[in-house]
Amino acid sequence: MLKPETIKVLVADDSKTMRDTLAGMLKDFAYEVAQAVDGQDAIDKYREFRPDIILLDMNMPKLDGVRVIEFIRRRLDDQDVLIIMVTSERSQEIKLQAFNAGANDFLNKPFDRAELLARVAVAAKQVRLNNRLRKAFRTIEQEIDLVAELQGKLLPSSSPDIEGVQIHSLYKPSGKASGDYFDHFPIQEGVLRAIVADVSGHGARAAFIMSIVRTLFRTTLTHYLDLEETFDLLNNHLCHIICKEDDFVTILAADIDFQERKLTYINAGHCPGMLKTFDGELMTLSPTASVVGFFEMDYPPRTVELPERADLFLFTDGFYDWEVSPGEFLDFDGFWEVSESLLGNSDNFLEDLMDGMQKLSKIPCRFRDDVSALWMRMEFVREFFFKAKALPDVTRTLAREAMSVLARSIKSESDLYDLDLALTEACANVVDHAYKGDEVGDLEIKLHVDSHHFIVVEVADWGVGFDGVPAEIKKPDPKAESGRGIYIISKLMDEFGIKKQQGKNIVFFRKNIKKELWKVCL
Amino acid sequence: MEGLLIEKKDGVVAVVYGGEITLDVTSVMKGEINAATESVDYKNLIMDLSSVSFIDSSGIGFLVSLNSRIRNAGKTFYLFKPSPQVVKTLDLVQMIKYFKIINSDEELAALS
Numbered sequence: 001m002l003k004p005e006t007i008k009v010l011v012a013d014d015s016k017t018m019r020d021t022l023a024g025m026l027k028d029f030a031y032e033v034a035q036a037v038d039g040q041d042a043i044d045k046y047r048e049f050r051p052d053i054i055l056l057d058m059n060m061p062k063l064d065g066v067r068v069i070e071f072i073r074r075r076l077d078d079q080d081v082l083i084i085m086v087t088s089e090r091s092q093e094i095k096l097q098a099f100n101a102g103a104n105d106f107l108n109k110p111f112d113r114a115e116l117l118a119r120v121a122v123a124a125k126q127v128r129l130n131n132r133l134r135k136a137f138r139t140i141e142q143e144i145d146l147v148a149e150l151q152g153k154l155l156p157s158s159s160p161d162i163e164g165v166q167i168h169s170l171y172k173p174s175g176k177a178s179g180d181y182f183d184h185f186p187i188q189e190g191v192l193r194a195i196v197a198d199v200s201g202h203g204a205r206a207a208f209i210m211s212i213v214r215t216l217f218r219t220t221l222t223h224y225l226d227l228e229e230t231f232d233l234l235n236n237h238l239c240h241i242i243c244k245e246d247d248f249v250t251i252l253a254a255d256i257d258f259q260e261r262k263l264t265y266i267n268a269g270h271c272p273g274m275l276k277t278f279d280g281e282l283m284t285l286s287p288t289a290s291v292v293g294f295f296e297m298d299y300p301p302r303t304v305e306l307p308e309r310a311d312l313f314l315f316t317d318g319f320y321d322w323e324v325s326p327g328e329f330l331d332f333d334g335f336w337e338v339s340e341s342l343l344g345n346s347d348n349f350l351e352d353l354m355d356g357m358q359k360l361s362k363i364p365c366r367f368r369d370d371v372s373a374l375w376m377r378m379e380f381v382r383e384f385f386f387k388a389k390a391l392p393d394v395t396r397t398l399a400r401e402a403m404s405v406l407a408r409s410i411k412s413e414s415d416l417y418d419l420d421l422a423l424t425e426a427c428a429n430v431v432d433h434a435y436k437g438d439e440v441g442d443l444e445i446k447l448h449v450d451s452h453h454f455i456v457v458e459v460a461d462w463g464v465g466f467d468g469v470p471a472e473i474k475k476p477d478p479k480a481e482s483g484r485g486i487y488i489i490s491k492l493m494d495e496f497g498i499k500k501q502q503g504k505n506i507v508f509f510r511k512n513i514k515k516e517l518w519k520v521c522l
Numbered sequence: 523m524e525g526l527l528i529e530k531k532d533g534v535v536a537v538v539y540g541g542e543i544t545l546d547v548t549s550v551m552k553g554e555i556n557a558a559t560e561s562v563d564y565k566n567l568i569m570d571l572s573s574v575s576f577i578d579s580s581g582i583g584f585l586v587s588l589n590s591r592i593r594n595a596g597k598t599f600y601l602f603k604p605s606p607q608v609v610k611t612l613d614l615v616q617m618i619k620y621f622k623i624i625n626s627d628e629e630l631a632a633l634s
Contacts, residue, residue: 392546417576417607421614424578428545478620481587484579491614 005131007124008032010051012042012068013086014060018109022055022086025113026120039063043071051081052127053120056103058087058094066097073102080130082123086111144204147177151207154214156183160192162258162520163409164379164451167194170350172318172371179206180316180372181214185221190259190452190520193220193227196314196374197251198270206370209242209293213249227255227266231292231299238293248291252314259452259515261306261380266299268292271317271332276344278309285314308381308450311343318369325362334360349375380451390434390443390461395427402445402457409449412517418492419455419511425485426459426507432482434463434505444504454494454512460504523550528558533565534633536602540573543581552584556591566633567592568624572603577611589621600624600633 009031011022016037023033034049036042040062046054054072058065065085072078085098088109095106105119151173159167169182179199187193197213199206216234219225225233230253238249250270256263263275265285269292273285289299320335338356346352350373358364384405388398403420410416427443435441441463448456473490476483490496493509500506527538537555541547559567569585571577585601592599602624604612612618624630 392544396542396544396546417610420576421578421611424544424576428578428580431545475616478617479586479590481583481590482579484582484615488579488611488614 005128006030006032007053007127008034008049008051009053009055009120010034010036010042010045010049011055012036012039012045012060012065013055013057014038015057018057022116025117029117029121031120031124039065039068042068046072046076046081053082053084053123055084055086055120058085058089058098066094066101069098069101069103080127082126084119084123086116144177147204147207148173151177151210154211155181156185160184160186162192164382164449165192165258166377168348168350168375170354170371170373170375172367174202174318174367174370177204177207178202178370178372179210180318180370181210182314182372182374183214183217184374184376185218186520187220187255188224190257190515190518192256192258193217193253194256194312194314194374194376195251195253196270196273196316196372197249197253198316198318198370198372199249200247202370205247209238209247209249212237212241213251213292217253227253227264227301228299231266231268231289235292235297235299239296242293248293250291250317252285254285254312254314256306256312256376256378258378258380258520259518261452262303263306263312264301264303266301268299271315273315274311274313274339274343275304275306276311276313276340277307278311278344279307280344281307282340282343306378306380309379310377311349312376312378313339313343313349313373314375315373316369316371318367318371319373321369322357322361322367323363324360329368330357330360347377349377382449382451384447384449386445386447388443389440390427390430390463391440392428392431395431395443396424398443398445399423399427402447405447406449406455409451409519410455410513410517411519412513415511415513415517419457422489422492422509422511423457423459425488426457426509429485429507430459430461430463434461436464439463452513452515452518454510456508456510458506458508460501460506462504465500465505523547523554526551526554528555530558530562530564533563535559535562535564535567536570537567538570538573540575542576543574543584544576544578545580548580548584552587555588564597566598566600568600568602568630568633570602571608572605574605574608577608579611579615582611582615582617585621586617598622602630 009026011019013019014037019035023035026033034045036045038061056065069083083103084105084107085103086107107116155171167184179201181197184192184194195217199209216237220230250268252267252270252273254263254265267285267287268289269287275283288302320330320332322330324330339353342349342352342356386398386402388394406419407416430443441461444460446458473487476487489509494512495510498507525539525541529536589599600622
């Protein structure tokens, strides 16, 4: 059996006789006792001794009892120490003042020894109970901390390195553990699975169910299941585990196929996702089925074509549960309006969205619910520009720079070599022929990357210009020391031409690259 | 120049180059090889291209020019172990048959 904890009592009274009497009585019952001779001393001793109970005289020099109580309760913010007033003061008003200031009990002098000991014993019991409660809360808090820490590890810590794709996420649990879940991982060659889910409720219970959802989703990483099969698996498991409870899960999951430029999604009772093209067209990924974990049902997927450039925004409903002024909350429409105006226009969408919502608020950001969001920018068509003086060493460096950009997207060494050779030939052509005499003009390289389809390269100068492409590009004489550039470009590329545009002479060529030869890094 | 090594021994000039052969290096290379071979009596010039990572039409033109000059002087020009990148470009312009190519150390030893 554990030894009962010692209760510390501070006796504050300006009468030495009274102090000694009280201290003697209490020591007989194994209390640890300290004494204070006036109000100021009571506060000093309180700081040193940290008593569990204070027996406090009302009328003391320097600081009276009511001031001592106020100081301890308000200034030192101790609401736990049990304060028993022991006084000869009979005034009802003084008593009320003491209780209002935070006294717990009141005993008139002269007191009955047995009554005083009984009141101190009640206070000691309360102290022990409080201590046990505090300990229990600490244990629970530690457990929740552990759950929250583990839960944090279940969320993706980094974004996959996919050329032309940016992924940002936001996670703000309302408490420590949360029922929100977001994730993204490669599911097949060239396909990324993105998920945002929300388990009803908060805290450890929601976090536990969230971890089941996450585990089942992550299973599909090693044992491929398409979205429909994945939702069937999730629903069967969750129905089995939680169907007799009130819990349920809403999920919006999408498979983004970078090679086929398609997005397939299932929205099980979740708030709608947003897909917005750079042209401003908004597509809403509305629910396709009901929530998961309630009853058996089908989860048919929907597929949409992805445009050349688009932003995808998936979020949990906690996002619009935002207190804009005391007691007033932002509604879905207000949130949707801000999101729609920023999506496709902001490079730091989630940050800008938070700022935008903050502007609608009269008070600092306050969410009631867990908040998670996933923002993904997909750019399947991108352009890159490089410009330098048309000098041999400079242009070769420029070509290498351009090739390093292409090497981030293309994995075929052979295609990269072909593009490098054609580009170097086009640059050498400008260096050798574009500018007359000692004039050193500019050279510009433009790369047009249409992911998983083709590359178009344009090499431009502002010089005298070339003749058009000859009708027949003949094989060069083996003994010739020059004149093979155009032949090489025409042999290596799928399309080749020369054009004039806005004062520029442009040699352009196009190389089609097979889908499987693009890097998706998935 | 950096990456270029020229050795003369027993009637053979061996030129080793590692890097890219493009417009920005060909004229310097040409000058250094000409200077190194001008007053030397040799039978064969062997150009080691095993460490060439990239060659464009200017590089091909340089090899054609070197080949012509050496042939005209009554000597023989060989390409030694051309890298896959060199073979690819030579093949592309259908010049692979135009050069004498040595692909092994045994063939090289047989020359001397």
